[in-house]
Amino acid sequence: MPHPRWVCEIAPDRVVAARSGQFRAAGFFAEPLPAGALVPSAVEPNVVQVEPVRAALRAALGRLDARGESIALLIPDPAVRVFVLPFEKFPRRADEAVPLLRWRLKKSVPFDVEETVVSWMQQPAAKSGVEVLVALARTRILRQYEELVEAAGMMPGVVLGASLAALPLLEDDRPSLLVRLAGTTLTLVIVWGERVVMYRSTEVGAEPARLAPQVLLDEVFPALAYFHDAHHAEVQQIYLAGFGPRWAEFRDALAAEVPARVLTLLSSSAVPTEAAAEARALAERSLEALVGWMANRGA
Numbered sequence: 001m002p003h004p005r006w007v008c009e010i011a012p013d014r015v016v017a018a019r020s021g022q023f024r025a026a027g028f029f030a031e032p033l034p035a036g037a038l039v040p041s042a043v044e045p046n047v048v049q050v051e052p053v054r055a056a057l058r059a060a061l062g063r064l065d066a067r068g069e070s071i072a073l074l075i076p077d078p079a080v081r082v083f084v085l086p087f088e089k090f091p092r093r094a095d096e097a098v099p100l101l102r103w104r105l106k107k108s109v110p111f112d113v114e115e116t117v118v119s120w121m122q123q124p125a126a127k128s129g130v131e132v133l134v135a136l137a138r139t140r141i142l143r144q145y146e147e148l149v150e151a152a153g154m155m156p157g158v159v160l161g162a163s164l165a166a167l168p169l170l171e172d173d174r175p176s177l178l179v180r181l182a183g184t185t186l187t188l189v190i191v192w193g194e195r196v197v198m199y200r201s202t203e204v205g206a207e208p209a210r211l212a213p214q215v216l217l218d219e220v221f222p223a224l225a226y227f228h229d230a231h232h233a234e235v236q237q238i239y240l241a242g243f244g245p246r247w248a249e250f251r252d253a254l255a256a257e258v259p260a261r262v263l264t265l266l267s268s269s270a271v272p273t274e275a276a277a278e279a280r281a282l283a284e285r286s287l288e289a290l291v292g293w294m295a296n297r298g299a
Helices: 050-062 094-104 139-153 162-169 213-231 244-257 273-284 286-299
Strands: 008-010 012-020 031-032 071-073 081-087 116-123 130-138 157-163 178-183 185-194 195-203 237-243 263-264
Touching: 008 050, 008 139, 008 162, 008 286, 012 050, 012 286, 031 050, 050 139, 050 195, 071 139, 071 162, 071 286, 081 094, 081 195, 094 116, 094 130, 116 139, 130 139, 130 273, 139 157, 157 162, 162 178, 162 185, 162 195, 162 286, 195 213, 213 244, 237 244, 244 263, 244 273, 273 286
Parallel strands: 008 071, 071 157, 178 237, 237 263
Antiparallel strands: 008 012, 012 031, 081 130, 116 130, 178 185, 185 195
């Protein structure tokens, strides 16, 4: 995967841009979006009000002084569908792999799989055969995001779902669960070793300030049960992201019900020790996707 030195996240409520390798809160430039200007969806157009989003993106990127360069673009989780698929054998050639993946997923997505961009990577299988991590998005939805960046004078070198970008912050030597809230979207990802073993993204109908802890518990318990039943092991660490000033409240609610350690995502060892204090400020601003992208680069 290419690693442009610039990164930008387009979220439902804001646009944030930074230079890769920056773990300082002052190095992230955010511009708010008006409510309803961007509505993430896997099916419908996401950018409802083009001009406010375009203006915010232009303002954030303008502060980087990076016009004309390639950039990593992180987009909302609902715009990307992610699957972990087992195969007995998997083709090496892209012209054989893409039709196979589209055929396999045609009944799993609410749109025509022929109108999608498909990306995948092989990962170690739990047993025999091959396991493939697949991400796909409708082409016209992906182009909405790319066109915004192009209009701001940049070139989208990588496009990635925000929670996928945050995964390098998980300590994957033991079974770990990421619980990330962005707007009203809750995404759960279980990582173990070099494998993503579960990915689930759902609408919970409330933002962090109004979400009841019980809603979180109702989503987390089935994920933990699935992992236990499928892998005969227990999740040992749960990382929370996107809960802002209420994160301790949700931590305590989970810690009272599950044996796993509950941590803030940006407390992981992937963040340089000298940046630990700044990481706390970044966590409060829910910037874990951008920091995860930077950690993935090894900066």
